[in-house]
Amino acid sequence: TQLLEQSPQFLSIQEGENLTVYCNSSSVFSSLQWYRQEPGEGPVLLVTVVTGGEVKKLKRLTFQFGDARKDSSLHITAAQPGDTGLYLCADGGYNKLIFGAGTRLAVHP
Amino acid sequence: NAGVTQTPKFRVLKTGQSMTLLCAQDMNHEYMYWYRQDPGMGLRLIHYSVGEGTTAKGEVPDGYNVSRLKKQNFLLGLESAAPSQTSVYFCASTPGSYEQYFGPGTRLTVT
Numbered sequence: 233t234q235l236l237e238q239s240p241q242f243l244s245i246q247e248g249e250n251l252t253v254y255c256n257s258s259s260v261f262s263s264l265q266w267y268r269q270e271p272g273e274g275p276v277l278l279v280t281v282v283t284g285g286e287v288k289k290l291k292r293l294t295f296q297f298g299d300a301r302k303d304s305s306l307h308i309t310a311a312q313p314g315d316t317g318l319y320l321c322a323d324g325g326y327n328k329l330i331f332g333a334g335t336r337l338a339v340h341p
Numbered sequence: 342n343a344g345v346t347q348t349p350k351f352r353v354l355k356t357g358q359s360m361t362l363l364c365a366q367d368m369n370h371e372y373m374y375w376y377r378q379d380p381g382m383g384l385r386l387i388h389y390s391v392g393e394g395t396t397a398k399g400e401v402p403d404g405y406n407v408s409r410l411k412k413q414n415f416l417l418g419l420e421s422a423a424p425s426q427t428s429v430y431f432c433a434s435t436p437g438s439y440e441q442y443f444g445p446g447t448r449l450t451v452t
Contacts, residue, residue, distance in 0.1 A: 241381075263439055274345070274431050274443025275384070320383060324439050328374075328399070331383035 234259050236321055236332035244338045245311055252307045253335040255321030260301045262325035269318040269334070278306075280324070311339045343367055345444035347432050353450045354422045362417040362447050364432030370442070372435045373415040374399075375407060377428040378446075384431060390415055422451045 235258040245251055255264070263282045267275035279288050281297040281304065288295045292315075294307040308315055316339050322329040348363045364373065371392050376384040386399030390409040404426060406418045415434075419426060427450050433441040 236383075265439060272445070274433070274445055276443070277440045280439040328386060328389065329384075329441060330400075331376075331385070333381055333383040 234323060234330050236323060236330060238319075238321055238332040238335050240335060241333070242336050242338075244340065247312055247339055247341050248310050249339075250307070250309050251311055251337070252305050253319055253337070255304045255306075255332055257302050257323060261297075261304075261323045263323070264297055264301075264304050265322045265324050265329070266295060266304070266306055267320045267322060269320060271317070275318075275320055308337075311337075313339050313341050315339050345432055345434055345442050347430075347444040347447050349447060350445070351448045353452065354419075355452055356423060358422050359418070359420050360422065360449075361419075362430055362432075362449075364415045364417070364434075364444060366413055366415075366432075366434040366442070368434060368436070368442065369412070370434035370436045371412075372437060373409065374433045374435075374441065375405070375415065375417045376431045376433065377401065377426075378431060379428050387417065387430075422449075424451045427451045 237256045266278045269275040284299045284301040286297045292309045296305045318334045320334045322331045345366045374389040375387040378384045388407040393412040396407045408416045430447045432444040435441045
């Protein structure tokens with residue numbers, strides 16, 4: 233059974249700081265997805281990466297996929313209070329998602 | 342276009358009671374899913390459906406049943422609720438691409 237480990241579990245920072253969160257898998261990802269979940273809402277897809285070594289940027293968010301396709305990182309530059317939420321990584325094999333436990337981020341003004 | 346909706350939003354049950362959670366999507370998606378989310382454990386797949394009239398077990402199916410009689414609806418049933426089923430339940434759908442679209446969740450407490 234594939235296991236996805238996300239670190240850190242919790243992160244509390246001030247507005248304007250940079251941060252990086254990580255997702256590691258016990259086996260090779262089929263495809264890697266990052267979701268953000270705000271309190272009281274369902275997860276919303278941020279990005280999908282498929283190719284080892286791939287880097288994608290979404291405004292202040294940078295997603296990297298490891299060459300061996302077993303790890304990924306999400307870097308946020310100049311965090312804002314609107315970035316607060318639970319960041320989940322997921323492996324999207326054959327239309328079934330396996331999720332990590334998430335990193336809970338709080339950005340304080 | 343409402344996307345994915347879930348009914349009810351909140352529910353409190355006593356141990357042994359039964360209930361049905363309704364998920365509806367208006368995007369004509371083939372695939373639908375039920376997850377539960379517990380603190381520190383991410384989302385875990387309960388059951389899923391790859392099309393009208395089909396269902397399959399996910400990672401944690403015990404104590405739950407599902408039905409997909411219409412393409413747009415996916416029902417999750419608890420026949421005899423247990424405190425271990427206290428959780429937040431999310432429904433999701435996808436046309437078959439990578440992205441899954443999630444509903445707002447149902448918070449269930451079993452006492």
